[in-house]
Amino acid sequence: MTDALLLVGRQHTREVAQRHARRLRERGVADSVAVETYDRDPAELDVDAGDATYVVPMAVAPDRDTTRGIPGALPAARHCQPIGTSPAVSRALADRAAAATAPGDDASLALVAFGDTSLEGSRRTTEDHAARLRESAAYGEVTTAYLLQNPAAECVRYNLSGDRAVAVPFFLAACEETERALPEKLELDRGGLAYADPLGAHEAVTDAIEAEVAKARAIDAGTASVSPVATDGGGK
Structure with a gap:
């Protein structure tokens, strides 16, 4: 068939x-x-x-x-x-992060997702990828943040301890959230925080x-x- x-x-x-x-x-x-x-x-x-x-x-x-x-x-x-x-996506997230900020003990990675308070699956999926990145991506720190729930995207730059840092949007494609909402909440215009591409x-x-x-x-x-x-x- x-x-x-x-x-x-x-x-x-x-x-x-x-x-x-x-x-x-x-x-x-x-x-x-x-x-x-x-x-x-x-x-x-x-x-x-x-x-x-x-x-x-x-x-x-x-x-x-x-x-x-x-x-x-x-x-x-x-x-x-x-x-x-899929666990395969963790590799894509690691590559997107590395393209913006090289891995290292002095580097922090923040995985930033949309977040949906009505479904636990959104948080669970994001946290699963963060756990894999902690094991495999060679960054000194990997944290998570969300657009719609806590920990909030607005707090990312204040919660990272590395000398270098990258925020990786956990989104499939460029959209209003990746192009406007997250850059504003992350205060990218202040500098000091690299911003990776979506999965694409x-x-x-x-x-x-x-x-x-x-x-x-x-x-x-x-x-x-x-x-x-x-x-x-x-x-x-």
């Missing part, structure tokens, strides 16, 4: 999603790979996604859209976890999408204990 892969996200993720879709087609991950976006509500989606379609939310953490909206709009499809929940088209994000589809297929096949794709993007 043929199957399809559908990447679904808000409109600002379209360009990034399309770049991942091209890479996934080259890898032959599914018989077809498409991108669909919506403005405010997944109910706006107008697509025929049947039971042979795997849907991957182009989001960094579980939220109302990924847990209710998208499954509600595409009820017949097979739904995967948001890509940001990093190849580890493509690995994360592929891993989520592989997990869903394993569940469908009754072999969910099998790990068909290395989820850290590095063969581990």
